[in-house]
Amino acid sequence: MAGEGNSTLRSRDEDEGLGAGFFFKLAGVCVLGGIVALILFLIFSRAVYAWGFFGAFLVGAALLLLFGWYFDRRNPRA
Numbered sequence: 001m002a003g004e005g006n007s008t009l010r011s012r013d014e015d016e017g018l019g020a021g022f023f024f025k026l027a028g029v030c031v032l033g034g035i036v037a038l039i040l041f042l043i044f045s046r047a048v049y050a051w052g053f054f055g056a057f058l059v060g061a062a063l064l065l066l067f068g069w070y071f072d073r074r075n076p077r078a
Contacts, residue, residue, distance in 0.1 A: 047056035 044056060044060070047059055051059070
């Protein structure tokens with residue numbers, strides 16, 4: 001055939017895949033996410049121990065409201 005002599009053309013069956021780097025990065029993101037979740041859980045459990053469930057949820061809601069206010073100030077609707 002016409003494309004047999006050209007080594008730069010590949011068939012669709014010879015796909016190399018995503019590569020090892022992609023999976024290493026994915027594993028790193030998963031490990032980092034687990035560490036962040038653990039730290040957030042430890043902070044929340046300490047808040048529950050110190051202030052009870054209602055106080056911990058109030059502090060969490062206040063932090064989420066503060067984040068929302070900051071995000072809206074940085075990204076106004078045009």
